[in-house]
Amino acid sequence: MMPSTFIKFLSWVYSYLLLLLLLPRYGESGSIVKYLPGFPGELPFVLESGYISVNESELFYLFVESQGKPTEDPLIIYLIGGPGCSGFNGFFFQTGPLSFNSTDYSGGLPSLVLNPYSWTKTASIIYIDAPVSTGFSYATSWENLVVSDYLYASQIYVFIRKWLLEHPKFITNPFFMASDSYAGIMPPIVSKYILIGNAEGLLPRIKLVGFLSGSPHTDGELEVNSRISFAHQMALIPDGLYQSAKTNCDGDYTDIDANNTACLEAIQAIEMCLDRINEEHVLDPLCATISPRSNYNQLRRSVKEKENHSPTSKQTDYWCRYFPYLLLVVYANDKSVQEALNVREGTIDEWVRCNVSLAQYAYTYEVGTVVEYHQNLTSHGLQVLMYSGDHDMVVPHISTESWISSLELTVDDYWRPWFVDGQVAGYTVKYTNYGYRLTYATVKGSGHSPTEFKPKESFEMFKRPRKGSKFLSR
Numbered sequence: 001m002m003p004s005t006f007i008k009f010l011s012w013v014y015s016y017l018l019l020l021l022l023l024p025r026y027g028e029s030g031s032i033v034k035y036l037p038g039f040p041g042e043l044p045f046v047l048e049s050g051y052i053s054v055n056e057s058e059l060f061y062l063f064v065e066s067q068g069k070p071t072e073d074p075l076i077i078y079l080i081g082g083p084g085c086s087g088f089n090g091f092f093f094q095t096g097p098l099s100f101n102s103t104d105y106s107g108g109l110p111s112l113v114l115n116p117y118s119w120t121k122t123a124s125i126i127y128i129d130a131p132v133s134t135g136f137s138y139a140t141s142w143e144n145l146v147v148s149d150y151l152y153a154s155q156i157y158v159f160i161r162k163w164l165l166e167h168p169k170f171i172t173n174p175f176f177m178a179s180d181s182y183a184g185i186m187p188p189i190v191s192k193y194i195l196i197g198n199a200e201g202l203l204p205r206i207k208l209v210g211f212l213s214g215s216p217h218t219d220g221e222l223e224v225n226s227r228i229s230f231a232h233q234m235a236l237i238p239d240g241l242y243q244s245a246k247t248n249c250d251g252d253y254t255d256i257d258a259n260n261t262a263c264l265e266a267i268q269a270i271e272m273c274l275d276r277i278n279e280e281h282v283l284d285p286l287c288a289t290i291s292p293r294s295n296y297n298q299l300r301r302s303v304k305e306k307e308n309h310s311p312t313s314k315q316t317d318y319w320c321r322y323f324p325y326l327l328l329v330v331y332a333n334d335k336s337v338q339e340a341l342n343v344r345e346g347t348i349d350e351w352v353r354c355n356v357s358l359a360q361y362a363y364t365y366e367v368g369t370v371v372e373y374h375q376n377l378t379s380h381g382l383q384v385l386m387y388s389g390d391h392d393m394v395v396p397h398i399s400t401e402s403w404i405s406s407l408e409l410t411v412d413d414y415w416r417p418w419f420v421d422g423q424v425a426g427y428t429v430k431y432t433n434y435g436y437r438l439t440y441a442t443v444k445g446s447g448h449s450p451t452e453f454k455p456k457e458s459f460e461m462f463k464r465p466r467k468g469s470k471f472l473s474r
Contacts, residue, residue, distance in 0.1 A: 212385035
């Protein structure tokens, strides 16, 4: 049974799309960007920037055409987590063709270098600022500043259809969705929209093949509970304390009875052990922050980025992983960069990488789990890739493995290592349900967002589809 909110938004989507097909088409297809400040010479790939109007909202995007065979290669829409983190995060730090030269930075506008592990070598990718109020996207009415999970999904769905109408040469390309972190709840919901829309004959027909998700937020309660088990497996908490929490809390750490003193004491002791651990990668140092502290402990409601203040924060701490984030803030707020990207002047006051205000105050977290959506999709011939960093305590790999097991799929290829340059890059297992195929992979040594922590391995994992379009084919 679909939730009533889902049905309500689905009805709105259909009405909107039918109206769209009857209205005259305006030129929203964006502009080609040949030069970017910080990069020497003309860009060696096709880059387009633009906006798509969705229900009194203007969603900004960057589109990179495949450097391989653009008329045949997959078309991917790339969704970033938060919620409220810009698609620039994916473009510059994960799978896009450019990255920052942080090694030689000495001030001023950061310089850009080519990313040797860009997924755009074999796919065309749309990097979107979504939902509205993310990055350069903006609302044209005050009511649309408030967003929810289902509204976010419907914005993505309408965006896809409108973008394809403006780019008809890509309508026949295989279409995938890719997501990172909190955006992991989007692909199964939007896939449901697409399949129903295709069945109803809506045009353009979206050639949905499947989706792939890294560090996929799927079930908030399961992820919080798995965090304790993961910490025990990583030797961050002792066996006695773990057994005490497991026994006294009955394995449930998300809804603790205020009178259960033994459980509360065990959880308090565990939180003290984990307080100075970098949950995005438990082996990495906890770095100085570059933005206000976010209330990350409310993971049961949202997977937010953790950018904690360090008690020893100082300028020399910026060698850490967060430093390139600061470069992106400098870069995206530069007037020459915004002009090159055809950003509409006066539409935002200041560009932020992740809109914490949206995530904390203007976003309604109405989807606790999308496992049922995944279960329903197993009757369709989709290809799905889920991958997890094995040192990620934000969305622990054991939580992803748990809900995948609950789908009760047939194991097609048992747990085995996969390799890059002759070394174990992680482990993988493949499942099938007639035409449906799901590949799950761990990325060894990676934290939250494997594409950022292990770009080479993630690129090798992504580009391996061969005959039969199976992910991670031998």
